Amino acid sequence: MFVSDCRREFYDLIVTQRVLLLVASDVDALCACKILQALFQCDHVQYTLVPVAGWQELETAFLEHKDQFKYFVLINCGANVDLLEILQPEEDTYFFVCDSHRPINVVNVYNDTQIKLLVKQEDDLDVPAYDDIFRDEEEEEEEEEDSEKESDGSEPLEKRRRFEEEVIERTMKRRQRREWEARRREILFDYEQYEYHGTSSAMVMFDLAWVMSKDLNDMLWWAIVGLTDQWVQDKITQMKYVTDIGILQRHVSRHNHRNEDEENSLSIDCMRIAFEYDLRLALYQHWSLYESLCNTCYTSASLKLWSVQGQKRLQEFLADMGLPLKQVKQKFNSMDMSLKENLREMIEESANKFGMKDLRVQTFSIHFGFKNKFSASDIVYATTSLMENIEKEGPETTNFIKALDSLSRGNLDKLHQGLDLAKKQLRAIQQTVASCICTNLVISQGPFLYCSLMEGTPDVKLFSKPVSLCLLSKYLLKSFVCSTKNKRCKLLPLVMAAPMDVEQGTVIMVGIPPETESSDKKNFFGRAFEKAAESTSSRTLHNHFQMSIIELKTEDRSKFLDALISLLS
Amino acid sequence: MEPAEVEFLAEKELVTIVPNFSLDRIHLIGGDLGPFNPGLPVEVPVWLAINLKQRQKCRLIPPEWMDVGKLEEIRDQERKEDTFTPMPSPYYMELTKLLLNYASDNIPRADEIRTLVKDTWDTRMAKLRLSADSFVRQQEAHAKPFQALAQLLQQFCTDTNAHHNPGQGENRSKNPESSLVRRENQHRSCYKARLHPSQAPQHGEG
Numbered sequence: 067m068f069v070s071d072c073r074r075e076f077y078d079l080i081v082t083q084r085v086l087l088l089v090a091s092d093v094d095a096l097c098a099c100k101i102l103q104a105l106f107q108c109d110h111v112q113y114t115l116v117p118v119a120g121w122q123e124l125e126t127a128f129l130e131h132k133d134q135f136k137y138f139v140l141i142n143c144g145a146n147v148d149l150l151e152i153l154q155p156e157e158d159t160y161f162f163v164c165d166s167h168r169p170i171n172v173v174n175v176y177n178d179t180q181i182k183l184l185v186k187q188e189d190d191l192d193v194p195a196y197d198d199i200f201r202d203e204e205e206e207e208e209e210e211e212d213s214e215k216e217s218d219g220s221e222p223l224e225k226r227r228r229f230e231e232e233v234i235e236r237t238m239k240r241r242q243r244r245e246w247e248a249r250r251r252e253i254l255f256d257y258e259q260y261e262y263h264g265t266s267s268a269m270v271m272f273d274l275a276w277v278m279s280k281d282l283n284d285m286l287w288w289a290i291v292g293l294t295d296q297w298v299q300d301k302i303t304q305m306k307y308v309t310d311i312g313i314l315q316r317h318v319s320r321h322n323h324r325n326e327d328e329e330n331s332l333s334i335d336c337m338r339i340a341f342e343y344d345l346r347l348a349l350y351q352h353w354s355l356y357e358s359l360c361n362t363c364y365t366s367a368s369l370k371l372w373s374v375q376g377q378k379r380l381q382e383f384l385a386d387m388g389l390p391l392k393q394v395k396q397k398f399n400s401m402d403m404s405l406k407e408n409l410r411e412m413i414e415e416s417a418n419k420f421g422m423k424d425l426r427v428q429t430f431s432i433h434f435g436f437k438n439k440f441s442a443s444d445i446v447y448a449t450t451s452l453m454e455n456i457e458k459e460g461p462e463t464t465n466f467i468k469a470l471d472s473l474s475r476g477n478l479d480k481l482h483q484g485l486d487l488a489k490k491q492l493r494a495i496q497q498t499v500a501s502c503i504c505t506n507l508v509i510s511q512g513p514f515l516y517c518s519l520m521e522g523t524p525d526v527k528l529f530s531k532p533v534s535l536c537l538l539s540k541y542l543l544k545s546f547v548c549s550t551k552n553k554r555c556k557l558l559p560l561v562m563a564a565p566m567d568v569e570q571g572t573v574i575m576v577g578i579p580p581e582t583e584s585s586d587k588k589n590f591f592g593r594a595f596e597k598a599a600e601s602t603s604s605r606t607l608h609n610h611f612q613m614s615i616i617e618l619k620t621e622d623r624s625k626f627l628d629a630l631i632s633l634l635s
Numbered sequence: 636m637e638p639a640e641v642e643f644l645a646e647k648e649l650v651t652i653v654p655n656f657s658l659d660r661i662h663l664i665g666g667d668l669g670p671f672n673p674g675l676p677v678e679v680p681v682w683l684a685i686n687l688k689q690r691q692k693c694r695l696i697p698p699e700w701m702d703v704g705k706l707e708e709i710r711d712q713e714r715k716e717d718t719f720t721p722m723p724s725p726y727y728m729e730l731t732k733l734l735l736n737y738a739s740d741n742i743p744r745a746d747e748i749r750t751l752v753k754d755t756w757d758t759r760m761a762k763l764r765l766s767a768d769s770f771v772r773q774q775e776a777h778a779k780p781f782q783a784l785a786q787l788l789q790q791f792c793t794d795t796n797a798h799h800n801p802g803q804g805e806n807r808s809k810n811p812e813s814s815l816v817r818r819e820n821q822h823r824s825c826y827k828a829r830l831h832p833s834q835a836p837q838h839g840e841g
Contacts, residue, residue: 108690279655280691333735333745 067175069162069182072274076162076184077105079137085113086135088127088143090611091466092299092533093449095142097268097292098164100473101285102139105275117466118143120609121152128153135159142166142267143611148173149181164267166296167611169257172199186265186273194253201246260588261613263301268292269310276317283321283337288473290314290339290430291449294442299533300540300578303587311428315341318430337434337475342441345410346427348492349444352485355401356384356394361492363541367548368422372500379420386416434475448484449473451491454531491534494525499542508546510555513634514577516627517542518563529564532615535576538562543581557582561591561630566617572607573623577614589614598629645729646682652693653677681730685737695738700724701731703744706751713758728756 069075085106089099099115106113114135116127124143138161145165150173155161163174164184168191174181175193185191272289275281293310296302302310318339324332332338347365350358359365359380369383370376384394389412393401410426417425433439453469472480498519502508508517517539519526529535539562547556559580566574577591592613599606604622618626647665658671668679676696679687687693700706700723712720724730731752739745 108692282691333739333742333749335745336740 067178067182068187069184070187072184072270073277075182077274077278079160080139080162081109081111083111083137084135085111085137085139086127086131087113087115088118088124088138088140089115089466090142091117091119091453092142093295093446093453093469094166094266094268094292096449096453096466096470096473097288097295098141098266098271100288100470101268101271101275102141104282104285105271105278105280108280117463120611121147122609125152128155132156132159138162140165145170145174145183145185146261146611146613147171150177155180164270166263166265166267166301168262168264169193169260172254172257176200184270184274186270191264192257194257198253199250259593260590261592262586262588263296265310266292266296269314272317281317281321283339284475286314286317286321287337287339287430287432290318290442291445291473294429295446295450298443298446299536301587303585308428314430335435337432339430339432342429342431343410343426344429344431344441345413346425349447349485349488351398351439351441352444353489354395354397355389356391357489357493358398359383361489361496363495363544364425365422366496366499367541367545369420370545370548371496372503372545372549383416383420386419387412438478440481444485444488445473445481447488447492448481450533450537451487452480452484454528454534455487456527456531491528494528495534495538495541498523498525498529498538499545502542503545503549508542508560510552510558511561511627512631513558514630515543515546515555515558515560516563517560518623519565521565521568526565530566530574532574532576532610532612535562535564535574536578536615538564539576539578540581543578547581556580559589559591561627563623565620571620572617573620574615574617594630594633598626598633601633602626602629604629641726642729642733645726646685646733647680648724648726648730649678650681650684650698650730650734651676651678651696652684652687653696654687654693656692681733685733688738688741695734695741697734697742698724698730700727701734701742701748703747703751706748706755710751710755710758713755717762719759719762722755728752 087099087102089095103113103115105111114131116131118124118127124140128138132155136159138159140161140163142165144161144163146167146169148171149161149163157180159180161181162184163181170183170185170191170193172194174183176196176199266289268289269292272281272285275285293307293314297307318341322339346362347355347358348362360371365371369379371380381391384391389405393405398406414426417423429442431439431441449469449472452472453465455465455468459465468480469484471477472484501523502517502519508515510516519529529538539560542562543560546560550556557580559578561575561577563573563575566572575595577589577595579585579587579589579591595606595614595616596608598604599608599616599618602622602625604626605619606622606626607617609617653674653676654671655673656671657673658669660667660669665680668683669677671677684693684695688695700709705723709720709723731749734742735745735749742748
């Protein structure tokens with residue numbers, strides 16, 4: 067059931083209760099969790115936070131805590147699957163689901179009592195109508211019983227005629243029923259075929275805070291980071307991103323207009339958010355400009371930096387802008403001020419000449435104190451790499467808690483650690499992409515492209531985590547599209563496989579939609595993987611909340627792929 | 636006293652807030668507070684003000700003295716005088732720290748205020764060090780800045796001076812630090828001339 071008034075139907079209910087927060091492992095969920103935690107702290111709500119990385123963990127957490135809690139809040143998990151069937155809760159437990167995964171399961175939509183969806187209704191959801199999917203089955207059975215009883219008590223002739231009529235009626239009904247069921251299956255198939263993403267959960271939580279007039283600049287910043295995470299991971303279309311930026315821009319100007327007034331300007335330690343039409347280069351303010359140009363997907367793919375010619379083109383590009391190589395390889399903060407002043411316009415002009423039309427993007431940046439200035443995408447990269455840090459430093463959830471902490475302004479050391487890890491991750495991604503393209507590891511299997519990372523590849527452990535692997539595959543696809551001359555291959559989606567756990571012999575496989583200018587980011591691999599696994603009875607684990615990421619045993623890989631090929635061609 | 640104790644005592648000072656909720660009078664051990672009405676200023680102790688501010692339930696109004704002009708005057712006054720001048724509040728340092736940490740968005744020109752209070756504090760610390768140093772060196776009965784303390788020590792001085800003065804003269808020459816310790820009477824007059832040519836010494840002349 068959709069919640070129309072977030073405040074009355076959600077917040078006011080849980081403010082006096084103990085709540086269990088189940089939070090998925092992605093930056094958008096972390097930001098939404100932070101906003102909700104801040105609201106809970108204002109009102110002294112008792113809550114328990116459990117990070118979950120997949121369906122199994124969700125179930126275990128639920129089973130552990132179901133006796134103590136009646137109210138569960140699920141962030142970025144649970145909307146696209148029948149919750150009641152999986153969790154089998156009691157009658158009086160309530161689930162509040164704030165999830166950006168679509169399509170929302172029809173049972174969750176039409177359940178009136180236990181499942182409440184915190185989703186904006188303006189999102190084009192296209193949920194099928196109730197009558198098309200659900201039918202009162204009891205009515206049918208009663209009618210049949212009545213008709214049977216009637217046929218017992220009457221004369222033989224009439225009885226026979228009536229019996230024939232009834233048989234005809236019953237067959238008609240059965241045929242109608244079969245037609246209805248066929249139509250229902252078709253509707254459901256169309257509805258659930260493609261996976262995509264809706265509004266960021268962090269923005270939904272910020273809306274809740276705004277409606278209660280408890281929104282702060284901090285919460286606004288977390289909403290911005292949540293939205294930027296969706297954009298960095300290519301989960302939403304450009305149109306939606308620009309629309310959502312417009313919405314947040316209004317809030318930003320409302321909170322941050324005091325900075326223009328000289329008389330009453332805020333202390334320098336207060337946080338300010340500014341709208342910027344900034345460069346699309348990853349982490350460029352915390353790195354050198356040269357490194358950033360080499361390790362950002364957009365520039366590296368457009369300039370084809372894996373080839374020698376590409377390196378030459380990069381030098382030409384820098385020369386065109388008039389930036390000396392020595393300056394460009396220095397840390398960005400130490401570059402000459404004269405070069406930094408008009409950097410953005412200069413780069414944009416030169417970039418247009420080299421075929422990179424979208425080098426600038428609308429985004430926000432934060433600054434507090436004299437030293438600390440961060441752009442939203444910086445925070446996204448830092449938090450993602452903290453969360454997927456492969457160095458195990460303690461119990462399972464330390465990485466999650468560390469990443470959550472790094473979002474607070476007081477924990478700058480964690481943020482800087484995250485930035486360093488992010489730099490390593492980006493470098494590793496670019497090197498892997500370069501080697502894959504140079505060694506032609508991306509092969510066309512017919513209906514899709516396929517690439518598999520071997521075990522001995524450097525940094526392959528980094529890619530055993532889902533978000534990093536998704537980032538790698540998107541960058542690989544973009545670079546491949548720029549490098550190949552085959553027109554048909556440019557429109558194909560990509561399936562990427564990487565070794566996950568060498569001892570258990572599992573492989574993590576990710577499917578991403580094709581890379582086109584106006585793609586609507588709809589992914590059909592979720593259902594395709596399920597069907598292929600069923601048909602070959604491969605040992606797969608569909609644990610991740612996004613259906614297009616699965617784990618499977620290395621031995622079953624080839625038959626799984628064959629099934630997938632035959633399914634999709 | 637520990638800093639935490641001092642802060643605890645400072646938090647009992649009253650400050651004005653503008654709440655955004657409504658609540659009837661609350662009866663606490665320390666006294667009654669409230670009633671709270673949205674938009675109407677009310678005086679509460681600092682500990683409650685900070686707690687409400689963190690929960691976004693109020694807006695803090697800076698105390699009268701936390702204003703750039705007034706603090707500049709206070710700082711200049713402190714620099715001119717050689718002894719302590721009266722401060723706007725006995726807990727001015729703690730209050731500044733607390734209010735600027737938690738509510739700097741409600742205080743205009745917070746950075747300048749922080750600098751001015753720090754300047755005043757530094758001046759007072761310097762005076763303290765100077766007078767404590769000369770207090771020890773010259774074995775004075777009391778150090779000049781502590782006017783209030785002087786009153787208290789005066790009683791002790793009149794008792795002890797009579798005993799110590801005759802003995803000190805002999806011991807001083809054998810004292811290894813005698814080069815640093817000069818004769819009492821000589822220095823009392825020099826000291827007076829340096830700081831307060833007009834002010835007469837407050838303890839017995841012996």
